[in-house]
Amino acid sequence: MxxxxxxxxxxxxxxxxxxxxxxxxxxxxxxxxxxxxxxxxxxxxxxxxxxxxxxxxxxxxxxxxxxxxxxxxxxxxxxxxxxxxxxxxxxxxxxxxxxxxxxxxxxxxxxxxRRRGTVVRTRLPPEYAALQGAPQRLSQALADTLADLHAVDILAAGLRDLGKPEGFNRRQVEGWAGRWRRARTDDMPPVDELHDEDVIAWLTANTPPETAHTLVHNDFKLDNLMLDPHDPSRVVALLDWEMTTVGDPLVDLGLTLTYWTMPEMPGREPNRVGAVASAEGYYTREEFLSRYAERSGRDVSNVAWYEVLGHFKLAVIVGQIYARYRAGQTRDARFAPLGGQAQWLIGEAWRRIGEAGG
Incomplete structure (x- = not known):
């Protein structure tokens, strides 16, 4: 590097x-x-x-x-x-x-x-600046790696016992709702202003059956990929497997799209990788969906529910970290803006429910 x-x-x-x-x-x-x-x-x-x-x-x-x-x-x-x-x-x-x-x-x-490569966190790194089509190539690598993860034969690989895929989507909503309520801090707006319980109610009422049972990484995003410094289409490593389980692959897709389409949040560095769907040369949301569907052969027509779940899950994750910071359990100053980010993500989930006709 x-x-x-x-x-x-x-x-x-x-x-x-x-x-x-x-x-x-x-x-x-x-x-x-x-x-x-x-x-x-x-x-x-x-x-x-x-x-x-x-x-x-x-x-x-x-x-x-x-x-x-x-x-x-x-x-x-x-x-x-x-x-x-x-x-x-x-x-x-x-x-x-x-x-x-x-x-x-x-x-x-x-x-x-240890594996060596490039992790794209905030902007296109110098080693890719002169490479033709680098944003498109790394976009394709992300979509293809997600599809390849979901193509692993969990029975042949002995991975079926990693989770309980039946009822996975229902348990996702219940589990993340419980984590949110435990992490919610007293400096957040009232429920009727933040609409967090409304988001939970919508997810509960509209929970779809699982589309398939596959490996689910549960934090699949661009900066969890390590790429070849000379070839952004070649993935060197997929990192951060702590939440991996077996369940509905579209749960991964929804969270990946949450990161991929996310504009700047409060306290978040401008031009961060989350905004790539609107950046020149990268896949748009629609192009990413199309590439994933082509590679995986999966129906992605009901992806809106999974995107709302993705926004809610990410709100819970940053909310949990912020709650630890506010309680003095960690002193890392990077965590200070996360309370505002959790609130923003809940608001974004509520907005997308409105777009979906909820």
């Missing part, structure tokens, strides 16, 4: 390197006595570090600091999932070592292989 993708570890998020060296000694390749630790600065959820053991490099993932929701940020589950997904979907990184003892660094963690 033409720019560094790691940074010094943020204050308060340091790893205890002594105990980490001892637990790695003899269990992974590399010189543990030359251990150095840096941090990947992107992301708002799990903490991700780069470990260098001499000439060997690994990525370490652990849950965020402070209390987390039950069953969330389950590193052992994510490790075991990747063990099964990597052989059938090579864009999933290979897991290397699981350490379940929380005494080592304060939480269970795992190591996976």
């Amino acid at each position: 033409t720019r560094p993708d790691t940074a010094p570890v943020r204050p308060g998020e340091e790893l205890p390197e002594g105990s980490l060296r001892e637990v790695l000694r003899g269990r992974v390749e590399g010189d543990v006595d030359r251990l150095t630790v840096e941090q990947f600065p992107g992301g708002f959820s799990n903490l991700t570090y780069l470990l260098r053991l001499g000439d060997q490099e690994y990525v370490l993932r652990r849950a965020p600091l402070g209390p987390v929701a039950a069953k969330a940020h389950d590193m052992p589950r994510e490790f075991r999932l990747l063990e099964r997904v990597h052989p059938v979907l090579p864009v999933a990184p290979k897991p290397i070592l699981l350490v379940e003892d929380p005494e080592v660094i304060g939480a269970p963690f795992y190591l996976m292989e």
Whole structure:
């Protein structure tokens, strides 16, 4: 890459390197006595570090600091999932070592292989600026990778037990509604002004049956792809598998479109990747849908419900992070604007319900 993708570890998020060296000694390749630790600065959820053991490099993932929701940020589950997904979907990184003892660094963690590539977070990076059709090529890579994820044979790969796909859409609404109510803070507008309960009621009343049962990544977006620095049509890795389960593939599609079509939110950097559907050269929403439908062979005519669910889920995710920040459970200043972003997303979900004739 033409720019560094790691940074010094943020204050308060340091790893205890002594105990980490001892637990790695003899269990992974590399010189543990030359251990150095840096941090990947992107992301708002799990903490991700780069470990260098001499000439060997690994990525370490652990849950965020402070209390987390039950069953969330389950590193052992994510490790075991990747063990099964990597052989059938090579864009999933290979897991290397699981350490379940929380005494080592304060939480269970795992190591996976490090892959190198370009992550498009805020704007088209310099390495793509001179490449012909780079925005269209990475748009196609995103749509095709989503379709390929949903094409994995969950029975042949032994992945059927990752979730309970029957009734998945109904449980999605119920589960995310409960998380929202627990994360809602007292500095948000009243319910009748924010329309959050109206959004929940609409999703409940209009819940469709599952269109299929496939792998569902549950956070599929452009900046969870790592791309070849010389070829934006080639995906090096698909990252952040913590919420992966088995369910309706259009739930993934709805959330991906939420990110893809999202204009600037309060406290959000202008020209961020979420606004790409309106940026020159990238797929429009309709082009993305068409490419996904062509690649997957799926009917996407009822995608509006899934997009509303996508906006609501993202509101819950940022709302949960903001609630931890407001309670003083994390000091990361990046979380301060997230309360306003959660409110904006609820408003956007309500607006889209109106467009859908709700």
